[in-house]
Amino acid sequence: MRNGSVKAFALSAMCLCLLAGCGQEDRGQTASIYAMDTVMDLTAYGEGAGEAVDAAVAEIDRLDKLLSAQGEGRDVDGQDIRRVNASTSATVSQETAALLRETLALCQETGGALDVTIYPAMEAWGFYSGEYRVPSPEELSQLEALVNYQAVEVADDSIVTHGDQVKLDLGAVGKGYAADQVARLWKDMGVTSGLLNLGGNVCCVGPKPDGSDWTVGIRDPEDENGVLCQLSGRDMAVVTSGAYQRNFERDGVRYHHILDPRTCAPARSGLASVTIVASSGFLADGLSTAVYVMGLDSAAEFWRQRQDFDMILYTDDHQLYLTSGLAGRVTPAEGLEPQVLDG
Numbered sequence: 001m002r003n004g005s006v007k008a009f010a011l012s013a014m015c016l017c018l019l020a021g022c023g024q025e026d027r028g029q030t031a032s033i034y035a036m037d038t039v040m041d042l043t044a045y046g047e048g049a050g051e052a053v054d055a056a057v058a059e060i061d062r063l064d065k066l067l068s069a070q071g072e073g074r075d076v077d078g079q080d081i082r083r084v085n086a087s088t089s090a091t092v093s094q095e096t097a098a099l100l101r102e103t104l105a106l107c108q109e110t111g112g113a114l115d116v117t118i119y120p121a122m123e124a125w126g127f128y129s130g131e132y133r134v135p136s137p138e139e140l141s142q143l144e145a146l147v148n149y150q151a152v153e154v155a156d157d158s159i160v161t162h163g164d165q166v167k168l169d170l171g172a173v174g175k176g177y178a179a180d181q182v183a184r185l186w187k188d189m190g191v192t193s194g195l196l197n198l199g200g201n202v203c204c205v206g207p208k209p210d211g212s213d214w215t216v217g218i219r220d221p222e223d224e225n226g227v228l229c230q231l232s233g234r235d236m237a238v239v240t241s242g243a244y245q246r247n248f249e250r251d252g253v254r255y256h257h258i259l260d261p262r263t264c265a266p267a268r269s270g271l272a273s274v275t276i277v278a279s280s281g282f283l284a285d286g287l288s289t290a291v292y293v294m295g296l297d298s299a300a301e302f303w304r305q306r307q308d309f310d311m312i313l314y315t316d317d318h319q320l321y322l323t324s325g326l327a328g329r330v331t332p333a334e335g336l337e338p339q340v341l342d343g
Contacts, residue, residue: 038199176285269295
C-alpha cells in the first residue's frame with residue numbers, strides 16, 4: 001500500500017481509542033511515529049516517562065526492520081522475514097524463530113483461518129503496492145497452492161525452510177507482538193501507566209494515572225466518526241479488524257484486505273467488525289484476523305474451547321455480540337442491545 005493511503009487508514013483507525021485519553025491535566029510524554037506501515041502514538045506517564053517513550057521508539061524501529069516482509073534494495077541484514085522470503089532456506093535470529101513457531105502454532109489452532117503465508121495473495125490483490133486488481137479465478141486457484149502455513153518449518157537451529165514461491169507476512173501479528181515487547185520494556189523501566197496505539201492496535205499498560213480504568217472506544221464500521229461501543233479495563237490489548245480498514249471498489253463490488261486463506265479472496269463471513277481483548281497483544285492481533293475469517297458460529301465455538309481472550313463481534317446485519325468475560329465492561333451505542341455468548 002502506498003504510504004499516503006496507509007497513513008489515512010491509520011489516522012482513521014485511531015478512532016479505536018478516542019475515549020482513552022487522560023484529560024488535560026496530565027498529558028504524559030508522547031511520541032508519534034510512522035512504523036510497520038502505520039502511524040503510531042506512544043504515551044507514558046510518571047517519572048522517567050520521556051526515557052521510556054524514547055526506548056519504545058527504538059524498540060519499534062528494531063522490530064519494524066526485523067519483521068518487515070517488504071523493502072527496497074538487496075541489503076537484508078537484520079531483516080529476518082525479508083531474508084526468509086528471498087530463499088527457501090534461511091537462518092534467522094532466535095527471537096524471530098520463536099515468534100514464527102508461536103505464529104505457526106496459532107495458525108494450526110485456528111484451522112488455518114490465520115495463515116502466515118498469505119503474502120502472495122495480498123501481493124496479487126495489490127494490497128502492498130496500492131495498485132489494486134481482482135485476480136482471475138484461475139490465478140486464485142494457483143495462489144491457493146502457495147498459501148499454506150504447513151509448508152513452513154522452523155528448526156531448532158533457527159533455520160526456516162519453506163516451499164518454492166511461498167512467502168511469509170507477519171502483518172497479522174507484528175504490531176501486537178511489538179505492543180507486548182514495549183509493554184514489557186516499560187514495566188521493566190518502572191512505567192505503571194501508559195497507552196500504546198499502534199495503528200489501531202491498542203495496549204493499555206496498567207491503569208490510567210489517576211488509578212481508574214482506561215475507556216477504549218470501538219469504531220462503528222459503518223461510520224468513521226461513530227462509536228460502536230465503549231470498553232473499560234487495564235493491562236489489556238484491544239485489537240479490531242474490519243472490512244472498512246483497507247478496501248477498494250471494482251465494477252460496483254467492494255473488496256477488502258482480510259483474505260480468507262482457503263480462497264485467497266476477501267473473507268465473506270457475515271462479520272463487519274471483530275474486536276479481540278486479551279492480555280497478549282500478539283494473541284489479540286492474530287485472533288482479530290482469524291475470527292473475522294471464521295464467522296460468528298465458528299468463532300464462538302473457538303472461544304469456548306480456549307477462553308483465554310474475549311471478543312466483541314458486530315455482524316453485517318447489525319447485531320452486536322460479546323463474550324461473557326466482558327459483561328459489565330462494555331457500553332453499547334444507543335439502540336444496540338448486545339447478545340452475550342456464554343462459555
